Each structure stands twice: as C-alpha cells, then as structure tokens.
Amino acid sequence: MTLLESLDILLFVTTFALIMCGFPVAFTLAGIALLFAGIGIATGLLDSSFLKFLPFRIFGTMTNEVLIAVPLFVFMGVMLERSKVAEELLEAMGRMFGSKPGGLGISVTIVGALLAASTGIVGATVVTMGLLALPTMIKRGYDPALASGSIAAAGTLGQIIPPSIVLVLLGDVISSSYQDAQRRLGNETPDPVSVGDLFAGALLPGLALVVLYILYQIAVAFFKPSAAPAIPQHEIGDKPGLAHVLHVLMAPILLVVAVMGSILAGIATPTEAAGVGAVGALLLAGYRLDQKRPLLIYMGAGSLVLGLILTSTFDLRLGRQTVSGLEQAMIVLAFLCCLGLAIGILESLRRTYKARTLHDVSRSTTLITSMVFAILIGAAMFSLVFRDFGGEETVHRLLSDIPGGAAGAVFVVMLVMFVLGFFLDFIEITFVVVPIVAPVLFYMGVDPVWLGVMMAVNLQTSFLTPPFGFALFYLRGVAPSSVTTRHIYRGVVPFIGLQLLALVVLALYPAGATWLPDMLFR
Numbered sequence: 060m061t062l063l064e065s066l067d068i069l070l071f072v073t074t075f076a077l078i079m080c081g082f083p084v085a086f087t088l089a090g091i092a093l094l095f096a097g098i099g100i101a102t103g104l105l106d107s108s109f110l111k112f113l114p115f116r117i118f119g120t121m122t123n124e125v126l127i128a129v130p131l132f133v134f135m136g137v138m139l140e141r142s143k144v145a146e147e148l149l150e151a152m153g154r155m156f157g158s159k160p161g162g163l164g165i166s167v168t169i170v171g172a173l174l175a176a177s178t179g180i181v182g183a184t185v186v187t188m189g190l191l192a193l194p195t196m197i198k199r200g201y202d203p204a205l206a207s208g209s210i211a212a213a214g215t216l217g218q219i220i221p222p223s224i225v226l227v228l229l230g231d232v233i234s235s236s237y238q239d240a241q242r243r244l245g246n247e248t249p250d251p252v253s254v255g256d257l258f259a260g261a262l263l264p265g266l267a268l269v270v271l272y273i274l275y276q277i278a279v280a281f282f283k284p285s286a287a288p289a290i291p292q293h294e295i296g297d298k299p300g301l302a303h304v305l306h307v308l309m310a311p312i313l314l315v316v317a318v319m320g321s322i323l324a325g326i327a328t329p330t331e332a333a334g335v336g337a338v339g340a341l342l343l344a345g346y347r348l349d350q351k352r353p354l355l356i357y358m359g360a361g362s363l364v365l366g367l368i369l370t371s372t373f374d375l376r377l378g379r380q381t382v383s384g385l386e387q388a389m390i391v392l393a394f395l396c397c398l399g400l401a402i403g404i405l406e407s408l409r410r411t412y413k414a415r416t417l418h419d420v421s422r423s424t425t426l427i428t429s430m431v432f433a434i435l436i437g438a439a440m441f442s443l444v445f446r447d448f449g450g451e452e453t454v455h456r457l458l459s460d461i462p463g464g465a466a467g468a469v470f471v472v473m474l475v476m477f478v479l480g481f482f483l484d485f486i487e488i489t490f491v492v493v494p495i496v497a498p499v500l501f502y503m504g505v506d507p508v509w510l511g512v513m514m515a516v517n518l519q520t521s522f523l524t525p526p527f528g529f530a531l532f533y534l535r536g537v538a539p540s541s542v543t544t545r546h547i548y549r550g551v552v553p554f555i556g557l558q559l560l561a562l563v564v565l566a567l568y569p570a571g572a573t574w575l576p577d578m579l580f581r
Contacts, residue, residue, distance in 0.1 A: 066104065067450035070095045074441065074491070079482050085430075088437030088491065092444040099448065109447050116439040120432070124330055125231045125254055130428040131333035132222055135318075135340040137423045139177055141416045142344035144311055145187040148173060151307045153195070161280030161287040163196050164209045165273050171213025172269045175220040176319070177311040177340075185214030185530050189537040202286035203542045205279060208550025211530040212272060212557075215522040218485065219515055220265035221258035222318055222336065225485050226515055227329065228431070230254030232493045233511045240501035252507045254329040255322050259579055260512040260572040262319075264565055268516075271557045310346075314339045317367065323579055326371045338363060338404060345407025348414045359403010366396040431486060438490035445495065455499045465503040469510070472496050473517055473562070480521030484529065488518060512572035513565055520558050523551040 074091045078084055099105030120126065148170045156162035156169075167188060174184045188210045196206035218225045234252045280287040318336040321327040327335065342363070346356045369375065373389040382390070411417040445451070458468040479488055493514065500510060522530040525548050534547055565571050 066095060066099060067445055067448035067453055070441075070445055070448060071450065075479075075483075078487065084484070084487050085433035085437040088434070088441040092437075092441040095448070096444045099444075105447055109443070113440060113443060116443060117436055120435055120439060123231065124328075125227065125234075126432075126435075128222075128227050128254070128330040128333040129224060129431055130424055131330070131337045132224055132227065133427045134420065134424045135177075135333065135336040136217075137420045137427075138337070138340040138344045138411075138416075139174075139311070139314075140184070140187060141420055142340070142347040144177070144343070144347070145170065145174055145184070146191060147307045148311070149188065149191050153192075158289055158291070159280075160284055160289045161276045162289060163192070163199065163201065164205065164276040164280075164287055167192050167196075167209050168213045168269060168272045168276065171210075171216050172220060172266075173308075173311055173315075175216035175218075175265070176222075176315045184217055185211060185533040186537050188214060189534045193534075193537070193542065194539055197539060197541060199290055200285070200288045202283075203546040204550035205276075205286050206550070207534055207538060207542055207547045208552070208554050209272070209276065211523060211528075211534050211547065211551050212554035214530050214533070215519050216265065216268065218519045218522065219261055219268060221261055222322075222329070222333065223258075223261070223515070224431075225489065225518055226257045226261055226511075227254050228486065228489050229493065229511050229515055229518075230257045230329075232489060233257070233497060233507050236494060236497035237501050237507040240498040243498075244502065252511075253580075256508045256576045256580060257511045257515070258319065258322055258329065259576040260508045261515055263571055263575060264512060264516055264561060267564075267571070268558065268561050271561060272554065275553060275557060310343050313364075314343065317364070321367060321371075324371070325580070326367065335363070335367070338400070341407045341411070342403055344416065345403075345410040348416060349410045355406040356403055358399045359401075359406065362396040362399030362403065366393060366400065369393050369396065434486055434490055438494070441491060442494050450495065451498065454495050455502070458496070458499050458503075465500065465505055468500060468503060469505060469513070469566075472500065473513065473566075476514065476517050477520060477524075477559075480518065480528075481524045482527055483521070484527075485518040485521050488521065489514075506569060506573060508576050509565075509569045509572045513562065516558065516562050516565060520555055523555050523558070525551075 070091065073095075074087060077087045077091065096105060096110065100107045149166065152166035152170050153163060156166045159165070170192075171184060171188065174187075193206055193210055196209075197203060217223060230253065234254075237252045276287065314336060317339055318332045321335060322329055322332045339360070342356055342360050346353050369389055369392065373386055375386070375390050375393050377390065408417060411420070458471065461467040461471055463470070476488055476492060479492065497507075497510065501507060522528050525531060528551070531544075531547055531551065535544060538547065
C-alpha cells in the first residue's frame with residue numbers, strides 16, 4: 060500500500076473519529092480535508108491546482124434547484140407543527156380507536172403517518188406526540204416501553220414516507236453519483252434519476268412500515284392485554300362524527316394530495332411541489348390560528364387549487380405565436396388566481412405574525428437549512444480531497460473483492476450504514492458515506508432507485524438506535540418522569556426489528572421500490 064493510499068484511509072478514519080467525539084460535523088469535514096490536502100501538497104502527493112474545483116462545487120451546491128426543496132419542506136413541516144394539526148388529529152383518532160385494545164398505539168401510528176406525509180420533520184412529530192399522547196397512554200395503563208416505542212417509531216415515519224428531507228438529499232446525491240458512474244461506463248446519455256423517482260419508490264415501503272407497526276400493536280394487545288388496555292367508551296365520550304373526522308383530516312390530506320399528487324402526476328417537480336406545500340401550510344396555519352373571518356384564507360386556498368388545475372390542464376405560456384381564445388381566457392383566470400393567492404398569503408402572514416408564530420417558524424427553518432447546507436459544503440470539500448487521494452479506487456477494490464458480487468457489496472454497505480447510524484446523524488451519512496460507495500455500486504449494476512430507497516429505510520433506523528438516536532433524545536426531553544431512558548430504549552427495539560424486516564423484504568423483492576416509479580415515469 061502506497062503512502063497516497065494510506066492517506067485516504069487515514070483521512071476517512073480521522074474524520075469519523077472526530078465526528079464521534081462530538082466536534083461540529085461541517086467544520087470537521089472541511090477542516091480535516093484541508094489539513095490533509097495541505098499534507099498532500101507539502102509532500103508532493105497532490106497538485107494544489109485541484110483546489111480550484113472547490114468554489115465550483117460550492118457554487119453548484121448553492122444553485123442546485125433540487126436542494127431548494129429543503130428549506131421549503133422544512134418551512135412546511137414546522138409551520139404545520141405550529142398550527143395545531145397534530146393535536147386535532149390525535150384527539151379525533153384517540154376517540155375513534157381508543158375503546159379498542161391497543162387503540163391508542165394504533166392512533167399514534169396513524170397520526171404519525173399523516174404527519175409524516177404532511178410535515179416530514181421527525182423532531183417536531185416526536186416532541187408533539189410525546190407531549191400530547193405519552194402522558195395519556197401512561198395514565199391509561201399502557202406499558203411505558205410500548206408507549207414510548209410507538210411514539211418514537213411513528214415519528215420516524217417522516218424519513219421514509221414522502222415528502223421527506225432525507226429523500227430530497229439522497230435523491231440529489233444518488234442522481235449525481237449515478238450520472239458520474241454512467242459516464243465512466245461510456246454511457247453519455249443515461250436515464251436521469253430524480254427525487255420524484257425516490258418519492259414514488261419510497262411510498263409503498265413507507266406504507267408497508269405503517270401496516271407492520273399496526274400489526275405489531277394489535278399482536279401485543281392480543282397476547283398481552285395489560286400492556287395496551289382499552290379505554291372504557293364512557294370515558295372517551297361519543298365517537299366523532301363523519302363531519303368532524305372530515306374536518307380534521309381534510310386539510311392535511313388535501314395538502315398531501317397537492318404536494319405528492321403533483322409530483323407523481325408529473326405536474327410539478329419536487330421543488331415546485333415543495334413551494335405548493337409551503338404556501339398550503341401557511342394558509343392552513345393562518346386559518347387554524349385565527350378562524351374569525353376566514354374568507355381571504357378560503358380565497359387563497361381556492362386560488363391555489365384552481366391554479367394547479369389550470370396548470371395541469373391548459374398551456375398557459377405567454378411567449379407562443381398562436382394562443383386560442385380559450386387559452387387566453389384561462390391565462391386571465393390564472394392571473395386572477397395568482398392575485399387571489401397573493402391576498403391569501405398576505406392575510407396568513409399577518410395572522411401568523413400576530414400570533415407570534417411566523418418568527419419561530421422562520422427561525423427554525425433558517426437554523427435547520429443552514430445546518431444542512433453547511434454540512435453539504437463541508438462534505439463537498441471532504442469528497443474532493445478523498446477522491447484526489449484515490450479513495451474512490453480504494454473503496455471500489457474493497458467492495459469488488461467482497462464475495463457475492465453486487466449483492467455482497469450492497470449487504471456490506473447496508474451493514475456499515477446501520478452501524479454508523481448508532482453514532483451519526485442521517486445527514487452526515489448521506490453526505491459522507493453515500494457519495495463514496497454509491498458510484499461503485501452503480502458500476503456493479505445496482506438499480507439507483509432501489510438502492511436509494513434501501514438507504515432511506517436503513518437511515519430511518521438511525522433515529523431509533525441508541526445511544527445517539529435523535530428520536531430517543533427528543534422523546535426523553537418531553538417524557539414524564541415515570542418513563543425512564545431504559546423504557547424508551549427497550550420500547551424501540553421491536554420497531555427497529557420491524558424496520559430491518561422491511562429492509563430484508565425490500566432486498567429480496569426490489570420491485571417494491573421500483574414498480575411504482577417505473578409505472579409513473581418510465
């Protein structure tokens with residue numbers, strides 16, 4: 060092994076060692092990369108000219124249209140969390156299922172799935188349900204481990220059920236890695252892999268996880284009724300009527316349909332759909348925070364829906380040589396929709412500002428987005444130096460020498476990612492590990508959509524695996540004193556097992572991830 064090959068391995072090991080010691084990830088990635096780059100230049104192993112590519116990488120990151128979806132989806136999720144959607148959903152689902160054994164746990168899973176499809180923010184979901192549902196479940200005699208495990212696991216559904224931040228980040232990394240791998244294989248015009256492909260591919264596995272969680276809770280309630288007792292109907296009150304259920308479910312479901320439906324139908328890109336979601340969440344928050352005189356909010360929401368219908372039905376471009384009379388009328392109607400939507404947005408901004416919600420949401424969105432992009436820029440520096448040291452060739456040799464070919468290499472990568480999930484956040488794994496291993500796996504013929512969904516399911520476990528699972532920290536911070544850390548750790552173990560079961564099934568039946576994207580986009 061040459062000194063150059065030794066430096067790439069030492070760079071990788073040193074970086075992960077410092078990250079696990081608690082040093083800031085973004086600065087560790089960039090700082091260690093620059094330090095090793097300096098060593099390489101000083102010893103003559105690297106040409107300093109390679110550093111000129113760094114500004115282009117950073118510029119490409121900051122102008123990447125796909126990544127614009129990140130702050131939009133974050134804004135959408137935080138705004139919905141502040142608009143009391145979760146409270147109404149939990150109350151309605153609890154009254155509907157609470158009289159059944161295991162009903163509160165099932166309610167938590169259903170609400171977690173709905174929040175996952177409309178917010179995608181794990182921390183907000185876990186904290187909200189931990190504050191609202193956990194004390195009730197403990198008071199009603201639920202096993203603390205089952206209650207805490209159900210809430211933590213339901214909160215992590217936001218990482219696999221689209222729209223999801225992890226799928227946006229993975230989609231960008233997978234797409235660039237796949238394009239690079241195909242060009243090196245001589246294919247100059249490869250089929251693109253988009254975030255929309257990953258959204259479609261992750262939909263069925265995400266829903267399958269929801270079913271597995273519910274089946275587990277039903278099984279616990281059946282075999283151990285004392286762990287998930289039913290609540291007497293007279294304590295719950297009358298079950299909510301159809302009108303109340305529709306009132307509670309209508310807004311988040313319409314938002315999900317608008318965002319995901321526009322992506323899956325090919326009407327909008329994920330970034331455009333994220334903009335629709337952010338505006339829809341703002342309108343919903345404006346209505347929920349102040350329900351007096353909602354006419355302007357209704358006008359904005361109606362204009363948004365009508366505008367989407369017009370966009371998908373008619374050609375509204377103005378720069379054409381011939382525009383029919385009907386199209387001219389629809390263009391005028393679309394302009395009026397934009398005007399109505401602007402009025403609704405301004406009214407929602409006024410209401411959220413008056414309720415002191417807009418400031419908190421904007422601050423949270425800025426902090427989360429800044430963290431993501433800072434790590435991304437640090438990771439760009441790290442991968443640039445790692446590749447110039449020949450690290451990609453080292454990884455290629457290591458994975459190619461594994462018995463079993465592509466299947467063996469995928470198994471080892473999944474195992475490494477699962478173990479790293481005990482210590483690292485999904486963002487760090489996505490930006491550091493995936494760009495290194497994904498091109499090698501694509502050289503070996505692995506399907507990019509299937510690999511992306513497999514990685515997303517695997518990364519979901521990182522929120523539940525102790526000692527550094529973020530969902531565990533979020534829940535520990537809001538759990539009552541009667542729920543111990545041991546209860547939380549013990550409670551998430553079965554759900555980690557269910558996630559690994561879903562990963563195994565997906566590995567054996569890749570069509571679970573590729574069937575829907577192929578049907579919609581191919």
